[in-house]
Amino acid sequence: MAELTRLVLGVELDPTDVARIREAYPDLEVVVCADPAGLPAALAGAQALVAWQVPPEALAAATALRWVHFPGAGVDSLLTPELRARELVVTNNRGVAAPNIAEHLLAMMLAFARGLPELLRAQVRHEWGRPTRRFELGGQTLGIVGLGEIGEALATRAAALGMRVVGLRRRSGPAPRGVARVYPPEGLHALLGESDHVAICLPLTPRTRHLFGPAEFRAMRRDAYLYNIGRGAIVDQAALIAALQAGEIAGAGLDVTDPEPLPPDSPLWDMPNVIITAHTAGGTPRYWDRAIEILLENIGRFRRDAPLRNVVDQREGY
Numbered sequence: 001m002a003e004l005t006r007l008v009l010g011v012e013l014d015p016t017d018v019a020r021i022r023e024a025y026p027d028l029e030v031v032v033c034a035d036p037a038g039l040p041a042a043l044a045g046a047q048a049l050v051a052w053q054v055p056p057e058a059l060a061a062a063t064a065l066r067w068v069h070f071p072g073a074g075v076d077s078l079l080t081p082e083l084r085a086r087e088l089v090v091t092n093n094r095g096v097a098a099p100n101i102a103e104h105l106l107a108m109m110l111a112f113a114r115g116l117p118e119l120l121r122a123q124v125r126h127e128w129g130r131p132t133r134r135f136e137l138g139g140q141t142l143g144i145v146g147l148g149e150i151g152e153a154l155a156t157r158a159a160a161l162g163m164r165v166v167g168l169r170r171r172s173g174p175a176p177r178g179v180a181r182v183y184p185p186e187g188l189h190a191l192l193g194e195s196d197h198v199a200i201c202l203p204l205t206p207r208t209r210h211l212f213g214p215a216e217f218r219a220m221r222r223d224a225y226l227y228n229i230g231r232g233a234i235v236d237q238a239a240l241i242a243a244l245q246a247g248e249i250a251g252a253g254l255d256v257t258d259p260e261p262l263p264p265d266s267p268l269w270d271m272p273n274v275i276i277t278a279h280t281a282g283g284t285p286r287y288w289d290r291a292i293e294i295l296l297e298n299i300g301r302f303r304r305d306a307p308l309r310n311v312v313d314q315r316e317g318y
């Protein structure tokens with residue numbers, strides 16, 4: 001049995017979710033400390049922590065800490081050298097936001113298909129607008145780069161709209177539902193060449209940083225759209241801006257940018273063929289309804305010494 005007597009919640013949780021943890025485990029001391037400055041003191045004697053980041057001074061004070069649960073999916077900002085050196089178990093909420101992120105990607109694709117960026121700009125000017133380009137998603141090809149839970153959630157929904165879906169992933173195995181063809185990483189340019197829409201659904205790791213640069217934009221079709229809901233730095237943003245300016249691709253739907261927030265003077269803001277959604281794709285009112293189940297289950301598993309759900313491979317970075 002692994003000892004777990006004190007859990008620190010370093011995130012803003014709804015009181016009903018905190019109550020659910022306390023009800024499920026009445027003998028567990030649950031400490032709420034959303035202020036990072038309070039973490040060193042709160043972590044004294046705590047074996048587990050839920051947090052987006054662990055400042056070095058908090059980590060140094062957390063001598064009993066064994067497990068960190070990341071409240072989102074992309075752990076790139078959590079996995080500092082100091083944290084990795086501690087050899088803690090790290091888990092995350094991967095999959096929790098997959099349904100809403102898939103819907104967000106569809107919303108951006110449908111917005112381009114129906115000319116909404118132009119129509120909304122016209123509405124702000126009180127003008128009866130007319131879109132210059134429209135198309136139908138049905139019959140088009142969507143290339144999903146990264147077939148994790150978000151990629152898979154997008155694939156089933158896009159297939160239901162009549163899209164042909166191709167995907168790319170590192171791990172071999174059967175094609176997920178709705179995916180007609182799965183490429184290995186070496187097939188990236190082939191996928192790009194056949195896709196009307198390219199959705200980046202990857203974590204940021206040393207392998208994926210600037211995976212999309214000038215050569216990738218040239219490999220895309222000139223009438224194709226790029227979407228990024230992973231991390232801004234997966235895309236070489238200067239190269240993306242150049243590709244958009246040169247008309248090498250038709251447009252982009254960016255939930256993430258590099259850096260964030262996107263500076264006010266970035267040319268991306270004013271491009272008529274760019275949608276920027278300010279890192280909101282992951283948000284949903286149902287987030288913690290789903291996430292709390294993972295945390296509750298993992299508390300039990302930790303105490304039973306059973307393998308935890310959603311363990312992060314710290315070497316791979318996801």
Ligand code: GLV
Binds near residue numbers: 071073074075
């Ligand atoms: C948000 O970007 C997340 O990784 O959960």
